[in-house]
Amino acid sequence: MIPIIGKLHRERDVTVLLHSRSLVNKSVVSLLKTHRFARQIAGEELSVTETLPFLQALTTLDLGPSQIDIGMLAATYKADDRGLSVEAFTAQAVAGAIGENKIECREGRDVVLYGFGRIGRLVARLLIEKAGSGNGLRLRAIVVRGGGEADLVKRASLLRRDSIHGQFQGTITVDEATSTIIANGNTIKVIYANDPSEIDYTVHGIKDAILIDNTGKWRDREGLSQHLRPGIDKVVLTAPGKGDVPNIVHGVNHDTIKPDEQILSCASCTTNAIVPPLKAMADEYGVLRGHVETVHSFTNDQNLLDNYHKADRRGRSAPLNMVITETGAASAVAKALPDLKAPITGSSIRVPVPDVSIAILSLRLGRETTRDEVLDYLRDVSLHSPLKRQIDFTTAPDAVSMDFVGSRHSSIVDAGATKV
Incomplete structure (x- = not known):
C-alpha cells in the first residue's frame, strides 16, 4: 500500500484518505492503526485486505488532483447490491476526478x-x-x-x-x-x-x-x-481577524471567499473547534441559543511566573493557575455562520496543560431528541458529510487531552461526554 499511496501523491497529486485521515507518508504501523481506529466510528474494524483492492483499482484510472477516501469506498461498496466489480465500482465512485472531469495539475x-x-x-x-x-x-x-x-x-x-x-x-x-x-x-x-x-x-x-x-x-x-x-x-x-477581515472556518464558510479577496483570517482555535459541530447541529435540529465554555491550554501570551501583563489576569503564572479570561469565539460565530440567529455566549479558563483544549458546547435545540440520535448523527457527520475533515468522533471511554495531540481535525466529538 505504501508505494502505491506515495506514487499517487507524487505523480498525480492524489491524497489517499481513510475515514478522513491522510495515509500519505505514513508508516506500516500508522496504516494499521488507522484501519483499526475505524472500529470506533464505523462500529467494526477495517482490514487492509478490504481496502487494498480499491487502492489497486485507483492506479488503473486516469486520475487528476483529488482526495479519495478508501475507507468510504470500501464501506459503500459493501452496501452496494449491483454486483459490480471493485474496479467498475471504483471508476464510478471517482468519476468526478477522472477523464474529462479531472482537474489538471496546477503549478505549485x-x-x-x-x-x-x-x-x-x-x-x-x-x-x-x-x-x-x-x-x-x-x-x-x-x-x-x-x-x-x-x-x-x-x-x-x-x-x-x-x-x-x-x-x-x-x-x-x-x-x-x-x-x-x-x-x-x-x-x-x-x-x-x-x-x-x-x-x-x-x-x-x-x-x-x-x-x-x-x-x-x-x-x-x-x-x-x-x-x-x-x-x-x-x-x-x-x-481572528478584526473589522471587515473575513473569518474563514474551512468546511463551513470557505465557499464565501471571493476570488479577488486578498486578506483572510483563519479565525481562532476555539472558533474552529465549535463552529463545525454547531453548524451540524443547527442544520439538523435548529439551535435557539448556546453557550461555550472552553477549558484552554495556556499560551505564550501568558507569563511563566507572576509578572506585569496588560491584561487583568494573564500576568499570573500560567503553569500554576486556572486563569479566567475572555474568548472571542462566541462573537466570531456570527462571522462564520451569519444565518445562525441564535445568541451564543462564551467564556474561557486557561489551565496548566500545553496543548489540546475542551470546548463544552451547551445548546438549546429547536426540537426534542435523544442522546443516541445525536451521537448517531454526529458519527455520520464525521464520516460522510462535507465536514468530515473538520469533525472527528471518538467513543474511547478513557480518552484524555494528550490523546489528541497532533490530531488533524479541528474538532473531536467525545461521545462518552455527550449529554442530552
Missing part, C-alpha cells in the same frame, strides 16, 4: 511564513510534509526579526525538535552563508526584517505568493495590507 504556489513561532513551525512542518507532488503549496521563505549569534541554527533546531509534537520526520540542514534551511530537500530562505516594508520578495524569486502571518501583530485590514508587496498575492492570518 509559493508560500511565505511571516513569523516562526509555535504556529509558524507547525505550518512549516505541514507544508514540508505535503510538498511531495510539487503541485501544491511550496514553502519558499520565512521572515523573522534579526536575532543574535547562531540565530539560524537555533531556529532550525526549534523546527527539528518540538516538546509537544516530537521530532521532525526527516532531515534538516542549515546553510548560514545563504541564510537557508533545507528540510527534506526543500530550500527555505530565512529573511531577516523588522517590518514588512523592508522586504522585496521578488529578489528571492518569489511570485504570487500566499503570505501566512502567524505573529498576530496585525489583525485588521490596514495592518495586514502592509504585506501586499511585490511577490505577495494574498495574506492569511492565523488568528
Whole structure:
C-alpha cells in the first residue's frame, strides 16, 4: 500500500484518505492503526485486505488532483447490491476526478511564513510534509526579526525538535552563508526584517505568493495590507481577524471567499473547534441559543511566573493557575455562520496543560431528541458529510487531552461526554 499511496501523491497529486485521515507518508504501523481506529466510528474494524483492492483499482484510472477516501469506498461498496466489480465500482465512485472531469495539475504556489513561532513551525512542518507532488503549496521563505549569534541554527533546531509534537520526520540542514534551511530537500530562505516594508520578495524569486502571518501583530485590514508587496498575492492570518477581515472556518464558510479577496483570517482555535459541530447541529435540529465554555491550554501570551501583563489576569503564572479570561469565539460565530440567529455566549479558563483544549458546547435545540440520535448523527457527520475533515468522533471511554495531540481535525466529538 505504501508505494502505491506515495506514487499517487507524487505523480498525480492524489491524497489517499481513510475515514478522513491522510495515509500519505505514513508508516506500516500508522496504516494499521488507522484501519483499526475505524472500529470506533464505523462500529467494526477495517482490514487492509478490504481496502487494498480499491487502492489497486485507483492506479488503473486516469486520475487528476483529488482526495479519495478508501475507507468510504470500501464501506459503500459493501452496501452496494449491483454486483459490480471493485474496479467498475471504483471508476464510478471517482468519476468526478477522472477523464474529462479531472482537474489538471496546477503549478505549485509559493508560500511565505511571516513569523516562526509555535504556529509558524507547525505550518512549516505541514507544508514540508505535503510538498511531495510539487503541485501544491511550496514553502519558499520565512521572515523573522534579526536575532543574535547562531540565530539560524537555533531556529532550525526549534523546527527539528518540538516538546509537544516530537521530532521532525526527516532531515534538516542549515546553510548560514545563504541564510537557508533545507528540510527534506526543500530550500527555505530565512529573511531577516523588522517590518514588512523592508522586504522585496521578488529578489528571492518569489511570485504570487500566499503570505501566512502567524505573529498576530496585525489583525485588521490596514495592518495586514502592509504585506501586499511585490511577490505577495494574498495574506492569511492565523488568528481572528478584526473589522471587515473575513473569518474563514474551512468546511463551513470557505465557499464565501471571493476570488479577488486578498486578506483572510483563519479565525481562532476555539472558533474552529465549535463552529463545525454547531453548524451540524443547527442544520439538523435548529439551535435557539448556546453557550461555550472552553477549558484552554495556556499560551505564550501568558507569563511563566507572576509578572506585569496588560491584561487583568494573564500576568499570573500560567503553569500554576486556572486563569479566567475572555474568548472571542462566541462573537466570531456570527462571522462564520451569519444565518445562525441564535445568541451564543462564551467564556474561557486557561489551565496548566500545553496543548489540546475542551470546548463544552451547551445548546438549546429547536426540537426534542435523544442522546443516541445525536451521537448517531454526529458519527455520520464525521464520516460522510462535507465536514468530515473538520469533525472527528471518538467513543474511547478513557480518552484524555494528550490523546489528541497532533490530531488533524479541528474538532473531536467525545461521545462518552455527550449529554442530552
